[in-house]
Amino acid sequence: MDEVLAFDLFGTLVDTASVAAALARALAGASALDAPRLAAAWRAKQLEYTFRLTLMEQYQDFDWVTARALEFALAAESRTLGPDERAELAAGYWHLSTFPDVADGLARLAGTGRELVVLSNGSPAMLAAYADRPEFAGRFTRWISVEDVRAYKPARRPYEYAAHLLGRPIGALRLISSNPFDVIGAKSAGLATAWIDRGTGVFDPIGAPPDMTVAGLTELAAVLGG
Numbered sequence: 760m761d762e763v764l765a766f767d768l769f770g771t772l773v774d775t776a777s778v779a780a781a782l783a784r785a786l787a788g789a790s791a792l793d794a795p796r797l798a799a800a801w802r803a804k805q806l807e808y809t810f811r812l813t814l815m816e817q818y819q820d821f822d823w824v825t826a827r828a829l830e831f832a833l834a835a836e837s838r839t840l841g842p843d844e845r846a847e848l849a850a851g852y853w854h855l856s857t858f859p860d861v862a863d864g865l866a867r868l869a870g871t872g873r874e875l876v877v878l879s880n881g882s883p884a885m886l887a888a889y890a891d892r893p894e895f896a897g898r899f900t901r902w903i904s905v906e907d908v909r910a911y912k913p914a915r916r917p918y919e920y921a922a923h924l925l926g927r928p929i930g931a932l933r934l935i936s937s938n939p940f941d942v943i944g945a946k947s948a949g950l951a952t953a954w955i956d957r958g959t960g961v962f963d964p965i966g967a968p969p970d971m972t973v974a975g976l977t978e979l980a981a982v983l984g985g
């Protein structure tokens with residue numbers, strides 16, 4: 760039986776940097792703004808909050824985390840926006856752009872006969888919104904949210920839960936992610952991995968290297984015979 764490919768969503772299939780345009784619009788007129796840098800700071804804080812909550816054995820959903828991280832990122836830059844504007848910006852995480860290689864890569868991977876699923880930090884409602892996109896429709900058999908176990912990746916629980924839901928040994932899953940923390944977490948939980956290097960070229964030196972490194976989903980499909 761072929762392995763199941765479990766895809767991360769944010770940063771892997773959809774581009775978290777695509778919130779920069781909305782940030783630039785919302786803060787137009789304020790003093791010089793490096794919107795891509797602010798988007799990156801927001802994303803880094805969002806992930807930090809997921810890690811910290813999970814270490815504290817607490818859980819708040821990904822919308823809450825995303826909103827709090829935006830609040831912090833703006834305050835750290837001494838930028839002020841009202842609650843409605845902040846809510847609108849945070850809602851941008853429901854509408855991130857799909858990376859250009861994804862539609863073609865998923866079509867080819869589906870052609871290999873492997874089961875494809877999503878395993879994401881996103882809340883079930885967020886994942887349902889993404890599942891409706893034409894490039895994703897019908898490609899994934901499941902959209903698995905960490906919310907079911909109330910612990911964020913890279914805790915073991917979400918990875919083990921995915922294997923349990925799929926009724927497969929954990930080693931029969933391959934996690935596909937652009938996020939090194941996710942790749943290392945999955946590997947340490949017993950999954951095979953593939954790192955989508957979306958341009959950073961730098962992988963954290965605190966765990967096993969990825970089993971596979973590719974530049975995008977089309978290349979992943981080629982390596983996996985699609």
Ligand code: LAC
Pocket residue numbers: 767768769770771878879880881912938941
């Ligand atoms: C996700 C985050 C880790 O989609 O990018 O799960």
